Amino acid sequence: MEKRVRLRFAPSPTGGLHMGGVRTALFCYLFAKKHGGDFILRIEDTDQTRYVNGAEEYIINSLKWCGIEPNEGVGFGDGPHAPYRQSERKELGIYKKYADQLIAAGHAYYAFDTSEELDAMRKRLEAAKVVAPQYNAVTRQTMRNSLTLSEDEVKKLMDAGTPYVIRLKVPRNEEIRFHDIIRGWVVVNSSQVDDKVLLKSDGMPTYHLAHIVDDIEMQVSHAVRGEEWLPSAPSHVLIYRYLGLEDKMPLLAHLPLILKPDGNGKLSKRDKSGLPMFPLNWYDERTKESYVGYRESGFFPEAFINMLALLGWNPGGNQEIMSKEELINLFSFERVNKSGAKFDPEKTKWFNQQYLRQKSDAELATLFAPILEEKLKGENQKSKEFIENVCRLIKEKAHFVNEFWDNSVYFFNSPTSYDVDVLKKRLNEQTGLFIKEIASAFSSLSSFTAAETEATFKATAEKLGLGAGQVMQLFRVSISGVGGGPALFEIVELLGKDEIIKRLNAFLKSNNI
C-alpha cells in the first residue's frame, strides 16, 4: 500500500512567522491537498530559552488568514497523534525512549563535558588551525564521555546527578548519501558531521532527535523545510539508520532561500523594500520591535499566497494569477527551483492589484464600507449603489482598497480647496466664464447622463470659442478639487445634477467669478 501523504509544518515558536515560513507551510499545504493527504501543524518548542510568548498564536492566526489551515495539530483540533506540542510530548517520555534505544545499540553515548570544557576544546582546536572545530569521532576521544570513561566512572557520575547530554556517535570517514526531491542526490562524508546532541541535560530533546521521532510517530511522508536545514540532514539520515527506520524516513525537500530584491543575500525581516515581511502585524516582545503585516497593509490573502507560491516554484506556462485550487492542482516539488528566489516588491503589489480587479463592485463596496464609516462618521451617507459606482470608477488605478478613500473623497465631500497649480495654469477670464456658462447649461438639462453632459460640455466650449481640452482639467478641479481621476463625465453623472451645480457655484464664488 502507498504511504498516505502527510506533511507537517513544524515551526519553533521563537518569533513571528515571517513570509519564508509561510511559504514552507504553503508548499506543504498545496502538496498535501493535491494528494488528498494531511497537513499537520506541530509546534517545536524544545528550546525553552528561545520561546517567545504569543508566537504560537501568531502562527495559528497567520495560517488561518492565509487560508492554509492544517487539518491536524495545535490550534486545529489536534488529531490522532496528539499532543502536537513537543514540550508536551517530552512529558510522555516519547523522545527518551528513542535516545535510550540509540545508546543501547551503541550509536549514541553520554557526554559529561561542562561548557567550560567545551570552550577549552574549541580554543585548542582553533589554536591548532582547525577550520571548523567540532565534537566528532576524533575530538570526542579527548573529552569526558561514556566512550572514554570506564563503565564505573560513568555510573558514579550518573549516580551523583552530574549533568550529561546524549550525543550521536557519528562514524569516521563514511559516505552518507540521501535523496532530496528538489536537489537530487546529496553525498556528504561523515567526517564533516559532528556528534550532535540528541537529548539535553534537562531531558529535553534537541530539534534533531525530536523532529525525527515525531515524523516517525506521526507517519509523516515528506519532510519539507528551508535550505538552512540541509547541512543537518546527514545527521538525520544516520539517526534514522541507527534506529532501524531508514525505510520509514520521510522523503526530503529543502526549499530554496528567498533573496533580497537585488538578489544580494537572504531576505531579512528588516528588509527596506517597504513591503511587509510578516503575514500579520507582529510585535516582538524581546526586541521591542514592531513589524507590519500583509493583512494590515491591505493585501488580500489570495494575492499574498499566489505571490508566495511563485517564489521558488515555477509551474511552467505563462499563467501567473492562480486560485488556491489551481495552485493545488499544479503543485509539485519537482518544479521547485534549487536556486534562491528574488523577492519582488513591485510584483507583489501587482498581484494584489490583479485580485482587486477581479472583485465585483459590490464586493469592493463591502470592503470599502468600514473605511467610509470611519472617515465620514455618519455624515454624507450614500446609497450602496452609489458606493459601488464609486468603486467601479476608481478600482482600475488602485492596488489596495485602502487607497480608495484618498482617490474618492470628493465623491462624498464637496471640495474644500482647489489644486492651485491647475488654477494658475488654467483659470483666466475666459475659462472662468466657461464655468459660469456650463453651470447654467447644465441646469437646463433634463437628463444628466455622462453622454449628455459631455455633449453639452463640448457645445458650450465651442460656443465660447474654446477647445474642450482648454477647460477640461479646470472643470474637473472645480467639481472635485483635484486635477486627476477617473472618467470625468462618469463622475458628473454619478454626482448628479444638483450636486454638480452646487459645486460649480461654490467654485465660482470661491474664485470671485
Ligand code: GLU
Ligand atoms: N522547527 C524547525 C524550524 O523551526 C523545523 C524544521 C523542519 O521542518 O524539520 O524550522
